[in-house]
Amino acid sequence: MRRSRRSWIVAGDLNGFFGLVVDNLSILGFIAAALIGIFGFPAEVVYTRMFPGTAFGVLVGNLIYTRMARRLAARSGREDVTAMPLGLDAPTSIGMALLVLGPAFVGFKQAGMDEAAAADATWKLGMASLIVMGALKFVLSFAGDAVTRLIPRAGLLGSIAGTALVLMGFLPLIETLRSPLVGFMTLGLLLYVLVAKGRLPIKLPGVFVAFVFGTVLFYGFGAAGLGAPGFQWPTPQPLQPVLPLPTLGFLEGLPYTVPYLPLLLPFGLLMVVGGINVSESARAAGDDYRTRDILLAEAFSTLIAGCVGGVAQTTPYIGQPAYKHMGARSGYTLLTGLFVGLGGMLGLISGLVQWLPLAVLAPIIVYVALDITTQAFQATPARHATAMVFGFLPPVAYMLSIKTGNPAWIDPARHAQLIGALDGHGLPELAVIVTLGNGFIMTSMIWTSAVAAMVDGRLRRAAAFLLGGAGLSLFGIIHSVDARGGVYLPWALEGLQRTIAWQFIGAYLGLAVLLGLLSLQRDPVPSAPAA
Template sequence: MSASPSVSGRPRWFVAGDFNGFFGLVVDNLSILGFIAMALVGIFQFPADVVFGRMFPGTAFGVLVGNVLYTWMARRLAARTGRDDVTAMPLGLDAPTSIGMALLVLGPAFLAFKAQGLAPHDAAIATWQLGMASLVIMGVLKIILSFFGEAVTRALPRASLLGSIAGIAIVLMGFLPLLETLRSPVVGFVTLGLLLYVLVAKRKLPIRAPGVLVAFIFGTVLYYGLGLAGLGAPGFKVPEWTPPQVVLPWPTLGFIEGLPTAMTYLPLLLPFGLLMVVGGINVSESARAAGDDYRTRDILLVEAVATLVAGLCGGVAQTTPYIGQPAYKHMGARSGYTLLTGLFVGIGGMLGVISGLVQWLPLAVLAPIIVYVAIDITTQAFQATPREHAGAMVLGFLPSVAYLLAIKAPGWIAPEQLVAMTTTLDGHGLPELAVIFTLGNGFIITSMLWIAAVVAMIDGKLLRASGILLVAAALTLFGLIHSVDPRGGIYLPWALEGLPKLISWQFTGAYVGLAALLALLSLQKSDHDQRS
């Protein structure tokens, strides 16, 4: 694409394509905020005032900070190169980890706090502080990793990094929102079908408008039209109007209260932060290929700072540079679209406008968008990895299935029966439900290690596979994966007693045994040696 210098010699603040880019980026952020609200309020019965009045303003402020800095970076690059076609890096809330925070951390933590005897509002405040602490931890981690990000990606195969997040996508981001979609079948299925038509089949609509916008509007009109006509799904009601409330996201030390609980979620938080660093490296390379040579470390540092600022100001969902920078360039967007998005989401979050929009978007309309995101993430994982590594990635999906069952089991089984099913030995090995919980705890790291080990086997690097399995054994001992703590917390192995100790050592021994076997197999001649 040729450069088009502005008349004044300086890049223009806004061009026509910026407004197309602005709308697309805003819809992405609104859909993720909407799902966070849907998951917490709709699924976990979280108090709405805490979500909209405490969590959203700080979360939106992180989007403002990141997009303003990316706008400045784009204008600096344009001034340095003398070009007027530089497109800013888009920044927004990360879909997989934001949804993961809602479904895997915040929601279960809220239920756990209530089970400890806290009133719903007090449990919600404790969960909010946990969310803040989680974001601060991930922000600090990403600042550190921004200097070593490329080394991290070299240490793990692409299948390991993409396959672990694909497992979350298809099992948790795909299945759970699909259930919400089909609770209002007509609206949900029609909206999902429309999204698949424009985004997967890539077919054109008879009107010139972004497909996601059309799906939003059509699904919302259908939802309220059928509901008001008495033809909607059971439980339809028009949301109560909540007057906009001005909430300034001032920095707070409330995250300190949440740090002890957040430490028990490190097996989830560490991969979340790592994946954002990997994603930042990938999108930087993508922008470079499109003609905008941003320094990878700068892209990562800005995103890390935005996440850290959001956490310090009450946010609970981390930001990320979006992978679609070349797509926004093709729309004609330059640097104005990120500035507009940051101001709209950030100021709208402070004034309550964003919360108002999210409250009026039906769950049956928001959930299908997340289902599409799950499909897209999983598809990209297979497309971006060697075909011979596909089996390794599929294996990595299974710990996510265990975590899904662990999430749902308490709602299906009475508490006293649940305890019995996880502690009673029947002479046929470890209790099945205990195995499910143990496999599910730390499932993201488990998936990454399983995939990395199998990829090493496929590539004939048996000693490398053996080393990965020994790392898994060490992590198992301390509960970073396969924690026998019901909350998934970490511990010292010598502090365990009874059945938990037995389960922990059995899982550890399994890894050590397979590692030893692979090390022995590495001593035999390879197929290449035998042929020669």
């Protein structure tokens, strides 16, 4: 039988292309704005070292997903197969900028490195971080179902939702309102088209319209003297083509990743869970992709990006059914991969990003944070809602520690001073805030999972999660008492550090024992009446 030739590009692919490209551009723009504008990172390193490799990972992943879609269409004989959308993951990419790369750059400079050396070390840390996350995703792609059975959905989604709401929602909201005339109007337009599902007088994707609208407002108001104080026209770096070549620089960065493992490992784990969820979503929409293939493709593209200088991991996006509804097939991922990948190499992406104001990018990130949090509640059983909200508190502690400058309250040299300042009510307040914030994603996962297990009447399972928390606290993977949030061997601690660490470890052990004893009762948690 003669096989029909399938078009590479259809009309709906253009709509999908605009939506997927804007998503990736907004994330790249926020990474650049955060590193350069907030942390003073050298722009040349961001645009000529970090971006080309990061964009190349998007190219590789989208080419693989395009090929998978065309193979599925050929195998099934269907013309309406839609490729899985792939791009930079918003929560972890923003988390990399705000929680890993930016603080690391500042820390390297405080340790005595000059700016160039600190930027180089930070870049290598970013590459190594992708290798760590990519390797974890590769291993877990063969055991993704086991992970989802072990950790309840509330624990997996709640931990990232808390991070999204507090760090991706609140901190970018502050940046939004630093230029309130532009930022608030842009955010309002996004909420109108994406939350209220309002109509626009032109038939273009809502995010794209808000993107252009906000940028025009920013420069228009700035030129008229009506913008926020301190408006300046950008002075873009000259376009510089850069070929992302393989480098072993990530090997030098691997030792730097150790203090950040409590962030990097959950980042990788959550992408595996996300990959499983989006595969199920695509299957429900009629495209039966093999979950393991989806996971292996995202792991491979992340590893490739790390090997050529990238600093942000790729992931399949949750909106595959939405792209199918737009009429997109496999051409939109091909176009996106080529535009982002080749644009990153030729300097075009860097040129575009340099003109994107933070006051326009930040509202998009705020909306993403709201959407992630909303989806987490919608996808989680209602009885676990309180457990999820409980898991939002550790990210609040981390945000407070960021805003207080992470003071050296826990340095052994200040032990006597802090002990003298104790008020008789317990540990120093700042010590508790920073200890609670360190490793906050895994802390949220454990807290939410334990409370969800309690709600389900599985007290021994809850106790097991708490024992896991005690084990992680023992080595500083969560609740690190190291001033930088790093991991350590417990017998190396001294003074107040040891006191705080064992207080937290004892808290987990004590509650685990208590729940174990309560589980000996007959029917310790009565079943809720049927609705």
